[in-house]
Amino acid sequence: MLLSIRDRLLGWVGYIILGLIILVFSLWGVQSYLGGGTLPPVAEVNGVEISQNQYQNALLVRQQQVRQIYGSNIPATVFESDEFKQDVLDSLVRNTVVTGIAEKRGYEISDAMLVDRIQSEPSFQENGVFSPVKYDQALQVQRQSKLGFEQSFRNNLKIDQVGSTIASTALVPAVAIKSYSGLEQQTRDLRLLTISKAALLETASVSDAEAQTYYEENLAVFMSPEQVKVDYVLLDDAALAASVEVNDEVLRSLYNQEPASFRSSQSRNVRHILYRLSENATPEQESSVKKTAEDLYQRLTEGADFAELAVQFSQDELSAPNGGELGEIFLGDLHPGLEREIFALEEGSYTAPVRTNLGYQIAKVDSILGGEQLAFEQAKEQVEQEYRSRQADVLYQNVSTDLVNVSYENINLRESGLDLEVQTSDWFSRQGGPGIAADPAVVTAAFADRVFNQKENSDIIDLQNGSQLVMRFVDSKAPAQLPFAEVKEQIVSGLKEQKSRELAAAKGVELVNALETGTSLEALATAEQLEVVSKEALSRRARDLDPAIITQAFRMPAPEEGAANYSTLSLRTGDQVVLALDAVNQVTGEFNEANAKTLSSAYGLREVEAYFDALEKNSSISVLEENLNVVVGP
Numbered sequence: 001m002l003l004s005i006r007d008r009l010l011g012w013v014g015y016i017i018l019g020l021i022i023l024v025f026s027l028w029g030v031q032s033y034l035g036g037g038t039l040p041p042v043a044e045v046n047g048v049e050i051s052q053n054q055y056q057n058a059l060l061v062r063q064q065q066v067r068q069i070y071g072s073n074i075p076a077t078v079f080e081s082d083e084f085k086q087d088v089l090d091s092l093v094r095n096t097v098v099t100g101i102a103e104k105r106g107y108e109i110s111d112a113m114l115v116d117r118i119q120s121e122p123s124f125q126e127n128g129v130f131s132p133v134k135y136d137q138a139l140q141v142q143r144q145s146k147l148g149f150e151q152s153f154r155n156n157l158k159i160d161q162v163g164s165t166i167a168s169t170a171l172v173p174a175v176a177i178k179s180y181s182g183l184e185q186q187t188r189d190l191r192l193l194t195i196s197k198a199a200l201l202e203t204a205s206v207s208d209a210e211a212q213t214y215y216e217e218n219l220a221v222f223m224s225p226e227q228v229k230v231d232y233v234l235l236d237d238a239a240l241a242a243s244v245e246v247n248d249e250v251l252r253s254l255y256n257q258e259p260a261s262f263r264s265s266q267s268r269n270v271r272h273i274l275y276r277l278s279e280n281a282t283p284e285q286e287s288s289v290k291k292t293a294e295d296l297y298q299r300l301t302e303g304a305d306f307a308e309l310a311v312q313f314s315q316d317e318l319s320a321p322n323g324g325e326l327g328e329i330f331l332g333d334l335h336p337g338l339e340r341e342i343f344a345l346e347e348g349s350y351t352a353p354v355r356t357n358l359g360y361q362i363a364k365v366d367s368i369l370g371g372e373q374l375a376f377e378q379a380k381e382q383v384e385q386e387y388r389s390r391q392a393d394v395l396y397q398n399v400s401t402d403l404v405n406v407s408y409e410n411i412n413l414r415e416s417g418l419d420l421e422v423q424t425s426d427w428f429s430r431q432g433g434p435g436i437a438a439d440p441a442v443v444t445a446a447f448a449d450r451v452f453n454q455k456e457n458s459d460i461i462d463l464q465n466g467s468q469l470v471m472r473f474v475d476s477k478a479p480a481q482l483p484f485a486e487v488k489e490q491i492v493s494g495l496k497e498q499k500s501r502e503l504a505a506a507k508g509v510e511l512v513n514a515l516e517t518g519t520s521l522e523a524l525a526t527a528e529q530l531e532v533v534s535k536e537a538l539s540r541r542a543r544d545l546d547p548a549i550i551t552q553a554f555r556m557p558a559p560e561e562g563a564a565n566y567s568t569l570s571l572r573t574g575d576q577v578v579l580a581l582d583a584v585n586q587v588t589g590e591f592n593e594a595n596a597k598t599l600s601s602a603y604g605l606r607e608v609e610a611y612f613d614a615l616e617k618n619s620s621i622s623v624l625e626e627n628l629n630v631v632v633g634p
Contacts, residue, residue, distance in 0.1 A: 227427045227476065228476045262374050269329075411457070425437060538553060
């Protein structure tokens with residue numbers, strides 16, 4: 001869904017829809033096993049129910065999204081808050097409303113577009129290429145039919161179409177573009193001093209009494225974290241492959257059945273012609289370069305010499321003088337799309353223009369190296385790897401099905417009969433821990449209501465390394481008060497940090513007061529042994545200053561001619577900056593295509609928000625508060 005938003009709406013609608021619409025994958029999970037009508041719904045939108053299962057899964061998906069964006073150390077209280085849960089429910093409601101209007105208005109997604117979007121999903125790709133095997137495996141593990149998943153995906157693309165249609169109606173007045181351009185191109189002349197927190201840290205002292213007082217006033221802060229220990233079974237490709245029993249008889253059988261599969265590594269001597277394209281090339285530029293490459297390809301088909309054309313036209317400065325020679329190429333050396341074409345060619349053949357990360361490339365195979373049939377003894381290691389991989393795939397399918405049953409039938413892992421080792425984790429908290437607890441998805445599931453409170457098996461958890469896991473509660477440790485001696489050093493360090501920040505802030509105010517009474521910035525810098533940094537014609541897009549300083553500089557009012565305005569600013573580092581704004585340099589804004597697109601996106605975003613709000617206001621929406629009893633982990 002996010003790929004669709006990015007591709008079709010140039011990124012900006014993705015910002016709003018991330019907050020409005022749960023990803024298509026939030027439709028996966030519990031509800032696909034249990035169905036939507038087994039539990040009372042949490043809401044009803046225009047006669048369509050939102051089940052507790054959908055709501056719970058959406059909460060977990062949103063947690064994962066937040067952790068991916070902001071890191072894994074998000075406090076549990078964020079996810080337990082009413083605001084967080086309400087936001088997720090609001091997204092589900094809006095998703096349902098917009099899906100309904102899309103269907104009512106007859107929005108359609110062609111099969112070709114659906115296939116293209118599904119094949120673009122990284123979850124279904126291997127080495128950047130769509131893998132039917134991974135697609136089937138993912139749906140099988142989730143017990144999701146292709147029909148059901150593809151219908152869900154199609155609905156989300158319809159929502160995308162609704163937003164795109166409304167956004168296209170936004171009109172931006174030329175006067176607004178001109179005004180915006182003037183503000184965007186405005187520059188400012190600035191001088192500044194930086195008061196280092198680190199220098200003041202040495203002068204900050206904290207007594208034992210201060211530390212003790214702080215400890216006693218903040219006892220709740222100094223608690224050992226709540227911890228949990230779980231049993232788990234891990235479904236891992238590498239471990240399954242290693243467990244497969246092999247002998248020469250089965251290996252020889254595989255070798256004899258498929259001798260052509262066991263050949264020496266192939267390589268190609270390749271030359272190419274490159275037409276470069278920058279990452280931010282416009283559609284017009286891309287079309288022009290593609291046409292040029294196709295014209296040259298036509299000349300090759302008519303008998304032109306490849307090496308001569310490479311010398312004349314290739315934009316690869318290193319290979320062009322040598323007729324485009326790249327030398328010996330192995331799989332993995334070039335762009336995957338280009339490699340697929342190259343390794344499918346006969347000797348002396350060349351590819352049509354291929355779009356790669358560099359631009360458009362045409363490649364020719366001068367010679368094919370390797371690929372000879374290997375004797376069994378030579379190929380034995382390769383045959384064994386292939387045999388283990390195939391058997392592991394079979395085991396994976398069988399065991400993953402059993403694992404799903406164990407998870408949802410709530411069978412004790414140690415009594416499940418699974419052909420997997422039951423392991424026990426170390427203690428870990430909501431902030432994670434060693435081993436499996438280093439994966440945020442494991443931590444989330446371990447402290448979720450289902451595992452932590454109900455003592456049931458978890459859902460199947462997809463780990464970051466591609467493995468899968470099911471866990472069951474073993475034991476927990478409640479938070480306990482940490483003794484003062486154990487946390488004293490931490491308290492002293494924190495209080496010193498706080499005092500140094502306060503000293504820096506106080507010094508900043510002191511210097512601004514001195515400036516406003518007539519003392520020059522240079523004189524203060526000399527007295528305080530600080531350095532004056534001057535920035536003339538500072539733009540909003542400058543990259544050589546902290547963004548907070550640039551923001552503050554453009555918030556300050558313009559000074560009178562010959563004078564300066566002053567302010568002070570605390571940075572995230574604790575340093576304090578004193579700013580002297582000497583001048584505001586105005587420009588006459590002219591029409592600018594980039595600014596027009598920026599404003600058009602902003603106006604379009606506002607139109608989409610307003611339209612979606614109106615749809616909700618005119619919808620029949622009832623939220624069943626008594627059914628919102630889902631508790632999820634941190």
